Amino acid sequence: MTTLAPTGFVALSGALLGIGIFGILTRRNFVLLLIAIEIATNAAILNFVYFAAFAPSAPLGISGQSIAVVLVGFAATEVAVGLAIVLALHRAKGTINVAEVTELRS
Amino acid sequence: MDALTLAAPFAPELVVLAGALLVFLLDVAGVRRLEVGGAIASAATAVAFVLVIADLGFAPLAGVRTLGAGRIDLVPGAGAAPLYAFSSLGLVFQGLFLVAAFLVALASLGRPSTERGAPIFYGLLLLATLGMLLVAIASDLIFLLLAIELTSIATYLLVGYTRRDPRSLEAAMKFYIVGALSSTLSFFGASLLFGAYGTTNLYAIRAAAGTVGYPVLALLGFGFLVAGLAFKTTLVPFHAWAVDVYDGAPSEVSAFLAGGTKKVGVFAFFLVFLGPVLFARAGGPNPFSGAPFDIGPVVQVTLAAIAVLTMTVGNVLALLQKEMKRMLAYSSISQAGYILLGVTIGTAPAIAGATLQVLAHVLMKTGAFLVVAAVASLGVGPLIDDWRGLGAQRPALSVAFALMLLSLAGVPLTIGFVSKFVLFSAAVEAQGLYVWLAVVGLLNSALSVFYYGRVLKTIFFDPAPAPRATGAVAGAAGPPPLAVGGIGYARAAAIGIIAVAIVAIGIYPQPVLGPIQSAASHFWAGGP
Numbered sequence: 001m002t003t004l005a006p007t008g009f010v011a012l013s014g015a016l017l018g019i020g021i022f023g024i025l026t027r028r029n030f031v032l033l034l035i036a037i038e039i040a041t042n043a044a045i046l047n048f049v050y051f052a053a054f055a056p057s058a059p060l061g062i063s064g065q066s067i068a069v070v071l072v073g074f075a076a077t078e079v080a081v082g083l084a085i086v087l088a089l090h091r092a093k094g095t096i097n098v099a100e101v102t103e104l105r106s
Numbered sequence: 107m108d109a110l111t112l113a114a115p116f117a118p119e120l121v122v123l124a125g126a127l128l129v130f131l132l133d134v135a136g137v138r139r140l141e142v143g144g145a146i147a148s149a150a151t152a153v154a155f156v157l158v159i160a161d162l163g164f165a166p167l168a169g170v171r172t173l174g175a176g177r178i179d180l181v182p183g184a185g186a187a188p189l190y191a192f193s194s195l196g197l198v199f200q201g202l203f204l205v206a207a208f209l210v211a212l213a214s215l216g217r218p219s220t221e222r223g224a225p226i227f228y229g230l231l232l233l234a235t236l237g238m239l240l241v242a243i244a245s246d247l248i249f250l251l252l253a254i255e256l257t258s259i260a261t262y263l264l265v266g267y268t269r270r271d272p273r274s275l276e277a278a279m280k281f282y283i284v285g286a287l288s289s290t291l292s293f294f295g296a297s298l299l300f301g302a303y304g305t306t307n308l309y310a311i312r313a314a315a316g317t318v319g320y321p322v323l324a325l326l327g328f329g330f331l332v333a334g335l336a337f338k339t340t341l342v343p344f345h346a347w348a349v350d351v352y353d354g355a356p357s358e359v360s361a362f363l364a365g366g367t368k369k370v371g372v373f374a375f376f377l378v379f380l381g382p383v384l385f386a387r388a389g390g391p392n393p394f395s396g397a398p399f400d401i402g403p404v405v406q407v408t409l410a411a412i413a414v415l416t417m418t419v420g421n422v423l424a425l426l427q428k429e430m431k432r433m434l435a436y437s438s439i440s441q442a443g444y445i446l447l448g449v450t451i452g453t454a455p456a457i458a459g460a461t462l463q464v465l466a467h468v469l470m471k472t473g474a475f476l477v478v479a480a481v482a483s484l485g486v487g488p489l490i491d492d493w494r495g496l497g498a499q500r501p502a503l504s505v506a507f508a509l510m511l512l513s514l515a516g517v518p519l520t521i522g523f524v525s526k527f528v529l530f531s532a533a534v535e536a537q538g539l540y541v542w543l544a545v546v547g548l549l550n551s552a553l554s555v556f557y558y559g560r561v562l563k564t565i566f567f568d569p570a571p572a573p574r575a576t577g578a579v580a581g582a583a584g585p586p587p588l589a590v591g592g593i594g595y596a597r598a599a600a601i602g603i604i605a606v607a608i609v610a611i612g613i614y615p616q617p618v619l620g621p622i623q624s625a626a627s628h629f630w631a632g633g634p
Contacts, residue, residue, distance in 0.1 A: 010298070010323070017294055024287050033283060040290040047297030064300060067248050071293060074255060078286055081259050085282050088269050098283070101276045104350040 009050045017043035030089070030096040034082045041075045115192065117172040118154035118161075118200060119239045125150030126232035133225035140219040143228035144596070147211035150232060154239070155204040162197045162621060191245035191309070194625035198461060199373045203238040206366035206468045207231060209600045213476045214358045216483070216594030226267045234260035234367060241370045247296045247306040250374055251289070254338060257367050258285045264362070265355040277354025284347040288337030295330030298323050308377050313632070316385030316402045328405050331378055332412070339371030341446060342416040345439045352435040357479030360431065364438045365472030369464050372442075375449050376457065376629070379405060383452035409450040410543060416443030417550040425557045429488050433557065434474050437514060440550065441467050447529060447543055451536050458626035459529030462619065465611075466525040470510045473604035477507045480593040480601065490561055495570025503593065504565050506605040511558040513608045516551045520612040526551060528619070 020040025027033045045068045052064025090096050113120060129143050160167035161178070178192050211231060217224075237256030244250035262285060266278025296306065302324035303311050318324045333344060340348040352360040386402030420440025427433035445467065448460020480503060486492050497504040513522035526547070533544035611618050 010301075010326075013294075013297075017290070020290065021287070024283065030279070037283075037286045037290060040287070041293065044290065044293035044297045047294065048300060051297065051301035063306070067300070067306070070248070070252070074252065077259065078255070078289070081262055082282055082286065085262065085266060085275070085278055088266060089275055089279055092270065092272050092275050098279070101272075101279060103273055104276055104280075104354045 010047070013043040013046045013050070016040070016046065028097050028099045030082075030086045030098055033098065034079055034086075037082070038075060038079060041071070041078075045071045045075075114172045118157045118204070119236060119243075121154045121157065122150050122232050122236045122239060126229050126236065129225050129229040129232065133229070138222075138225050140217060140221065140224040141215065143224045144211055144215040147228040147232055148208060148215075151204050151208040151211055151235060154235075155201060155208060158197055158200045158204060161192075162194060162201070162625075189246040189249040190240075190243045192243055193629055194621070195376070195457070195461065195629035196242040196373070198622055198625045199242040199369070199464070200239050202369060202465055202468050203235060203242065203366060206362065206369075206472050207235040207238075209472050209476070209604065210358055210362040210366065213361070213479070213597045213600035215596030216480065216598075217358070221268075223267050223269065227264065230260045230264045230267065231362065234264065234362070238367065238370050241373055244377065245308050247299065247308055247311070247378070250308065250377060251292050251296055254292070254370055254374060255289055257370055258289065258338070261359075261363060261367050264359050265351060267359075268356065271356075273354040274356060274359075277351045280347055280354075281351045284337060288334045288344070290334075291330045291337070292334030295327045295332075295334055298327030298330065302327055309632075311378075312381030312384075315381030316388075316400065318401065321401055325401050325404060328379070328382060328401065329408075332405075332408060335371050335374050335378070336412060339368055339375065339446070340439050340442050341412050342419045342439065342443070345416070345420070348439060349432050349435040352438070352475075353429065353431045357431070357475050357482060360435075361472045361475030361479070364435070364475060365468045368438070368442065369468065372445050372460070372464055375409075375446065376460075379409060379449050380452060380457075380630070382406065383409070383449060387452050406450060406452070409446060413443045413446040413450050413543070414546050416440065416446065417547060418443075421550050421553045421557075424554070427557075428490060430478055430490050430493065430561075431475075431488060433490065433561070434471070434478065437554065437557070438467075438471050440554065441471070441514070443550075444526065444529060444547060447533060447547060451533055451540050451543065452630075453532055453536050454627040454630035455532035455535060455623070456529065457630055458619075458623045459525060459532045461622050461626055462521075462525040462528055462615075465618065465622070466513065466521040466608075469604050469608055470513050470522060473510045473601060473608070474507065474514070476597060476601055476604070477503060477510070480597045483593060483597075490564055492571075493561070493565050494568040495565075497566035499570065503601070506601050507565070508562055509605050509608050511561060513612070515555045515558040518612075519609065521608050521615070522612075524612055524615045524619070 017040050020036050020043065023036025023039065024033060027036055048064045048068040048071065086096050089101065093101060095101065125146050129146055132142060156167060157170060157172060160170045161173040173192055178194055211228065214227065234257045237253050237260065240253035240256065241250060244253055262278055262282045265281050266275045268274055299311060300306050302318050302320045303314055305311065336344040352364055355363065382402045382405035386406040417440050420436050420443060424433050424436035424440065427436060445460050445463050448456045448463070481493065481496070486496070509520065513520035516522045516526045530544040530547055533540045
C-alpha cells in the first residue's frame with residue numbers, strides 16, 4: 001500500500017494515550033496508576049504496529065513490528081520496577097495511596 | 107571478524123557492565139562491604155574513562171585505543187541503518203558521564219560502612235552509567251529511548267535504595283510516576299516520527315527533518331518527544347518533580363541525578379532536534395521567517411520558549427528557597443535552560459558552548475550536592491540558615507563550596523564563566539533574534555548572583571548559631587570510618603578534584619575547549 005491515511009488510527013491511539021494520561025493524573029491508588037501507565041504505553045505500541053502494517057517496504061514493516069515486541073518487554077520491565085516500589089512503600093508506610101505520601105513539600 | 111574485534115569498540119561499555127555484574131555477584135556471594143562495591147565502581151568508571159579519552163585521540167593514551175580512527179565521525183551509509191555510531195561528540199559526552207559516575211562512586215565511600223544496601227547502590231550506579239554510555243553512541247531513536255530507560259529504571263531504584271527512609275521512598279515513587287509518564291510520551295512521539303519518516307534512524311530523520319510528506323504527524327511526534335525528553339532534562343514546565351526528588355533522595359544520588367543522568371536528555375535533544383533546527387536556520391537568522399506550520403521554525407521557537415522559561419522560572423524560584431538542597435535543585439533547573447540554548451541556536455559554536463556548559467554543570471552540581479552530603483554528615487541541618495558560620499569552622503570545605511557557587515553564577519576564572527562566555531558569544535554571533543536569547547541568559551546570570559551571594563554571605567559572614575555541637579552529633583550517628591576532619595578521605599578527595607578542576611579549566615580552558623569545539627563542529631556538519 002503506497003498511500004497512508006493515518007488519521008483514524010492515530011486518533012485511536014491518541015485516545016488510548018489520553019485515557020492513560022488521564023488515569024496517571026487522577027488515580028490515587030498506585031496499582032491503578034501502574035495500569036494507567038500500561039494503557040498509555042500501549043498507545044505507542046499500537047502506533048508502531050499500525051505504521052508497520054501500512055509500510056511501503058518489507059524491511060520497514062519488520063522493523064516496526066520488532067520495535068512493538070521490544071516495547072512490550074520494556075513495558076513489563078517498567079511495571080516490575082513500579083511494583084517493587086509499591087511493595088517497599090507499603091512496607092514502610094502501610095499505604096499505597098499516592099495522595100497520603102506527602103512529606104516532601106516546602 | 108572474530109568476537110574480540112567485534113567487541114573491542116564497546117570496551118568502555120563492557121567494562122562498566124562487568125563492574126555492575128561483579129557487584130551483584132559479590133552481593134549474592136555474601137560480600138556486601140561498602141568499600142568493595144565502591145572500589146569496583148570507581149575502578150570500572152575510571153578505566154572506562156581512560157578508554158574513552160584514548161578513543162577521542164588523546165595522544166599519550168594511543169596504545170589503548172579500541173576504536174580505529176575510521177570508526178569515529180563516520181556517516182552511516184544510506185542503505186545501512188545501524189543502531190549505533192561513534193561520534194566524537196558522543197565520546198565527549200561519554201567522558202562527562204563517566205566523570206560524574208566516578209566522582210559519585212568515590213565520594214560514596216564516605217558513607218558509613220555499616221549502612222545496608224551498598225551492593226544495590228553501586229550495582230545500580232554502574233547500570234545507570236551503562237545506559238548513559240549507550241545514549242552517547244545511539245544513532246537510532248528506539249535504541250536511544252531504550253538506553254535512556256536503562257538509565258531511568260536504574261535511577262528510580264537508586265533514589266529509594268535504602269528502603270527505610272520514607273522521604274527517599276516518596277521521592278522514588280514520584281520519580282517513577284513522572285519518569286514512566288515521560289517515557290510513554292517519548293515512545294508515543296517516536297512512533298509518530300516512525301510513521302511520518304518511515305525510519306527510526308536519527309541521522310536519516312535529521313537529514314529529512316523539514317522535507318517530510320506528513321508534516322502534522324512529524325510535528326506531533328516532535329512535540330511529544332519535546333515533552334518526554336524535557337521531563338528527563340528537568341525543563342520548565344516539566345520540572346516540578348525534580349525538586350522533590352533531589353530533596354528526598356540521598357545526597358550522593360541527588361549529585362548523580364543532577365550532575366549525571368540529567369545530561370542524557372541533553373544529548374538526546376542534540377540528536378533529535380538539531381535536524382529541525384537546522385532546517386529552520388536554513389531560512390535565515392530569524393526563526394519566524396518560515397511558513398507558519400513549517401516543522402523547523404515551530405520546533406525552534408518551542409525550544410527557545412522552553413529555554414527562556416526554564417532559565418527564568420528556575421532562577422526566580424531558587425531565590426525563594428530556604429533549604430539548601432531545594433535551592434540547588436532549582437538552580438540546576440535554570441542551568442538546564444542555558445544548556446538548551448545550544449540546540450536552540452543550532453550553530454557549531456553554540457553546540458560547543460552547550461557541551462562545555464554540560465561539563466561545567468557536571469562538575470559544579472555533582473560537587474555542590476557532594477558538599478551537601480558531607481556537611482549533612484557533620485550534623486548540619488537542611489536549611490540554608492543552618493550553614494551559618496561554616497566558613498570559620500570548615501574553611502577548606504566552605505572555600506570549595508564557594509568555588510562551585512561562584513562558578514554556577516558565572517564569575518571569571520571559573521569554568522562556569524568560560525562556558526557561559528562561549529555559549530552567549532555563540533548566540534551573539536548567530537545574530538538576529540538569537541542575540542535576545544543571549545540577553546535573557548545574561549540577565550538570568552545576574553539574577554542568580556543574588557541567591558548564590560546570599561548563601562556565601564550566610565556561610566562566611568553570619569555568626570555561627572550558639573550551641574554548635576558538631577562533633578557530638580556526628581558521633582551519635584556513628585563515626586565515619588575514614589574520618590579526616592569528619593567527612594572522610596574519599597569525599598574530601600572527590601570534592602577536592604572538582605574544586606581544582608573548576609579553577610584549572612576556568613584559567614586555562616584550551617585543552618578541554620579545543621576537543622569539544624572540534625567534536626561539536628563534526629557533529630554539526632552532519633556526521634555523527
